[in-house]
Amino acid sequence: MVQLAKWAGAHLTATAGLSSIERVRRLGAARVIDYTSVSLVSALSGMIEPVDVVINVVAASEAEMLALFERLRNGGALVSATTPVPPVAAQRGVRAARMASRSDAAQLATLVRLEEGGQLEVFISDQRPLTELPEVHELAETGKLHGKTIFVP
Template sequence: MKMKSARIHAFGEPSVIRHDEVPRPRPLAGEVLVRVAATSFNPTEAALRAGLLQGFLPVTLPYTPGWDVAGTVAEVGPDTEGFAIGDRVVGRLDGAGAAAEYVAAPGAVLVPAPTSVPLEHAAALPVAGLTAWQAVFEHGKVTAGQRVLVNGAGGGVGGFVTQLAKHAGAEVIATAGPRSTRVVLRHGADHVVDYTSTSLTAALDRPVDTVLNLVPLPPHDASALVSAVRPGGRIVSIATPVEPPAESGVSSLHMVARNDVTHLAALVELVDMGKLAFDISASRPLADLADVHRLSEAGRMRGKVVLIP
């Protein structure tokens, strides 16, 4: 049987993405076949498509993107326990492949999907949610009563970071552009700094305990982040590494999120408790994937975009 799949045939501009008819995969031992309800776009996928990550995350062409998957189990592979046909699941696929009508996924990376939101919206959760969870709790060690600066709160990861930091009991100061301010406030930010018109130095009345940095930074802006943190505080960055001078007394960590189904299940639980909301800025057909890449590279994307086969 055949299915439609978006595939990258060469590294380059978004036009290298093609939509092919390929054989539908069969699940191997330990896998299930997922009928994809949606995947979601992550900005790192644009860098991968351009060939910028081959030294860090090498892939073989042709390559099917789509790290996030939400869908229903269509077939259960041999020696795969805990799944039944029709189960609604969500997960992060480190080998990617969800930008297709079906994907064979390891059962070990899937958890039951949230029941309180449309299944296609759940595709926005795995990569961004896991990154946010580990930034806030594992590396940022955010606790009640702390002052936390979320730099880049208007993006897909930023929305989850803001909500999780607030859920931890922190006072949250968030940087965001005018297009994102209303959503960031709805996600629980106590204060929003418009980075297009106000400097952090002018906006902060006193230093924060923790900075969670989600955006690439030139050296000057990285220095401004260091000055925003109290001595003994910390910076966690998922983008540009920030290197504070020793005399600042500020520690810094550059993180890469890992796949962790325990964390993903905890995120799903928060969604179903009504304590974690999605910022879905658009639902687009998978055929629009190249256009979504172009929008991202032009800096014209807010929140998460889900793509429906």
């Protein structure tokens, strides 16, 4: 997500755990918040400038979603992959959307070109038999999995 936002021209503030901070910076984030040492709400309250877009890809409490919403400029956009967007978003002209994946051959071709051209790094952390899918899912849910896992038959 960081790489694609950077590729699109965004100036990024991202969250990451301690073990991922340097990688997230290297991938394009200008500012990285260590969510293991400070709450998202506290970190956001220290930001002076509002932002144009917030993309949330982790489960967040209602208070965290409202804090994200409060950091947006009027007319900004709040996209969430997990937590519903606060209903008050429309009051400030904020565009709100739930993120979902879809099959799109043109987008996939763009991603392949970016990766082949060295503009997109795919971090593959492991290769496992498909029979280990439940264990890998559990690792991902507990935050112990970093990067992508390739499953083989």
